[in-house]
Amino acid sequence: MTRLTDQCRTCHSERSEKSRAISRMKTPPVNPTGSATPEALGAFFAQCAAEARTAGRPQLVSISVVVDNLDPLAVLESIFEPGEPHFYAERPAQGFGVAGAEVAVEFTAQGARRFADAKAFIAATLANTIAVGPLAEPFAGPHFFFAAGFADEAAPGAAFPSLRLFVPRWQVARMGDSTVAVANVLVAADAPLEMLTARIWRAHAKFGAFDYSRAKQKDRPSAPRMAEEIGGSGSYQRAVAQALTEIARGDYQKVVLARALRYTTTEEFHPMGVLNHLRQRYPDCYSFSIANGKGQSFIGASPERLVRVAGGRMHTAALAGSAPRGQSASEDAAFAQGLLHSEKDLREHRLVLDSIAGRLADLGLQLEHATQPRLLGLANVHHLHTPVSASLPAEAHILDLVARLHPTPAVGGAPQEPALAAMRRLETFPRGLYAGPQGWVDHRGGGEFFVGLRSALIDGRTATAYAGAGIVAGSEPEKEFAETELKFKALLEALTQS
Numbered sequence: 001m002t003r004l005t006d007q008c009r010t011c012h013s014e015r016s017e018k019s020r021a022i023s024r025m026k027t028p029p030v031n032p033t034g035s036a037t038p039e040a041l042g043a044f045f046a047q048c049a050a051e052a053r054t055a056g057r058p059q060l061v062s063i064s065v066v067v068d069n070l071d072p073l074a075v076l077e078s079i080f081e082p083g084e085p086h087f088y089a090e091r092p093a094q095g096f097g098v099a100g101a102e103v104a105v106e107f108t109a110q111g112a113r114r115f116a117d118a119k120a121f122i123a124a125t126l127a128n129t130i131a132v133g134p135l136a137e138p139f140a141g142p143h144f145f146f147a148a149g150f151a152d153e154a155a156p157g158a159a160f161p162s163l164r165l166f167v168p169r170w171q172v173a174r175m176g177d178s179t180v181a182v183a184n185v186l187v188a189a190d191a192p193l194e195m196l197t198a199r200i201w202r203a204h205a206k207f208g209a210f211d212y213s214r215a216k217q218k219d220r221p222s223a224p225r226m227a228e229e230i231g232g233s234g235s236y237q238r239a240v241a242q243a244l245t246e247i248a249r250g251d252y253q254k255v256v257l258a259r260a261l262r263y264t265t266t267e268e269f270h271p272m273g274v275l276n277h278l279r280q281r282y283p284d285c286y287s288f289s290i291a292n293g294k295g296q297s298f299i300g301a302s303p304e305r306l307v308r309v310a311g312g313r314m315h316t317a318a319l320a321g322s323a324p325r326g327q328s329a330s331e332d333a334a335f336a337q338g339l340l341h342s343e344k345d346l347r348e349h350r351l352v353l354d355s356i357a358g359r360l361a362d363l364g365l366q367l368e369h370a371t372q373p374r375l376l377g378l379a380n381v382h383h384l385h386t387p388v389s390a391s392l393p394a395e396a397h398i399l400d401l402v403a404r405l406h407p408t409p410a411v412g413g414a415p416q417e418p419a420l421a422a423m424r425r426l427e428t429f430p431r432g433l434y435a436g437p438q439g440w441v442d443h444r445g446g447g448e449f450f451v452g453l454r455s456a457l458i459d460g461r462t463a464t465a466y467a468g469a470g471i472v473a474g475s476e477p478e479k480e481f482a483e484t485e486l487k488f489k490a491l492l493e494a495l496t497q498s
């Protein structure tokens with residue numbers, strides 16, 4: 001192996017303008033796991049430590065390998081440690097799943113510039129990253145996993161800060177037929193090289209031939225359980241009625257109001273069993289678990305993409321307007337038809353679509369979308385859905401889009417300022433990660449964020465579940481309450497063996 005620093009210089013000078021714009025990682029053309037000896041890996045780490053000395057700061061070393069088919073959720077279940085942060089997301093209908101745990105690098109931010117601060121942190125980290133392996137494969141290279149609150153300040157005592165991101169020590173992801181395992185490690189000038197080499201070598205062997213039999217499977221808790229409405233029973237209908245008065249007065253057009261229910265059981269909730277249930281029942285949704293490493297996990301199955309950036313394109317969507325699923329085919333079709341022609345739901349949906357277009361207007365993108373929403377049919381509910389996509393300029397970064405789009409009126413309201421003020425006044429609990437942007441950023445400035453809906457915060461024997469509905473002129477408090485009940489029912493079925 002030639003000297004890493006020489007290789008870095010070579011590969012930097014050979015890079016095309018385009019790749020220079022999107023990635024500033026050091027990508028030496030070596031794969032220490034490809035030649036598959038601990039000695040080669042040890043020599044590689046020694047060169048990384050030398051690079052840390054030259055750069056005057058530790059280097060994030062990211063080693064990716066293509067492995068045999070692995071199930072990211074099963075891997076997470078096998079390695080699950082309540083004391084370690086993790087991020088898991090899977091969308092079976094789109095063919096991907098990713099799980100990562102333990103912290104190589106992390107960052108927290110709050111305030112109006114939280115996404116801009118995260119972008120700057122990622123750029124600084126990538127400038128001091130050495131990545132090896134098949135970086136063109138999906139989910140290869142370092143990924144930055146986010147947990148972001150709805151609000152840009154977290155409430156005192158919240159389980160998560162307003163924004164937290166981390167690069168996991170290990171990550172396994174499946175996309176279609178390809179599975180990639182990534183090990184990330186921070187290497188300082190004085191890193192204990194032998195220990196590092198042994199650890200990564202063991203991980204390499206483990207992910208190459210994974211043994212699922214050591215998983216400590218946990219059953220989902222059963223009844224008895226208690227459900228407590230935060231804010232007291234009847235508080236939601238009163239809040240909706242008040243919002244309708246304010247809408248009639250012309251204070252704002254739409255506000256999304258949510259409820260929180262706290263379930264208590266005699267046995268502990270365990271995210272893994274819940275997630276297996278969610279991913280099977282909601283293959284079109286993002287099933288997810290985000291653990292804070294202090295025993296609390298935010299889990300759910302969200303139907304809503306905030307934004308995805310890949311291959312020079314961005315994909316977002318308007319999702320608003322809901323109806324129940326029917327018991328029979330004809331009842332179901334009647335609900336679907338009613339939704340597609342509901343003036344109130346179409347208006348509610350249009351507000352979201354117009355707002356997405358307005359927030360992206362000054363970027364000069366050519367947005368592509370259908371003129372009429374289509375139906376998104378989930379196991380428990382129908383939604384109106386309009387996918388939106390556009391080509392992006394090469395320097396576009398997903399976090400710029402996240403900062404502009406969040407919160408869309410699908411989870412906030414319109415116009416934004418008076419609607420968010422009403423939401424804060426009328427809701428009876430801090431939202432935490434509920435309805436916040438959750439997802440990841442890759443080393444090219446791409447990635448994917450979904451909205452943390454149909455979710456619950458699991459904490460020992462309690463789970464606080466969240467569900468909301470959009471309120472516009474013509475909404476009826478009892479119907480909106482019924483819509484949130486449908487959303488809660490889906491979660492409760494996943495959380496417990498009910």
Ligand SMILES: C=C(O[C@@H]1C=C(C(=O)O)C=C[C@H]1O)C(=O)O
Nearest residue numbers: 319320321322410467468469470
């Ligand atoms: C607010 C939620 O969902 C949002 C509200 C919808 C509606 O009011 O029709 C539909 C989809 C979501 O954008 C939630 O699930 O908690």
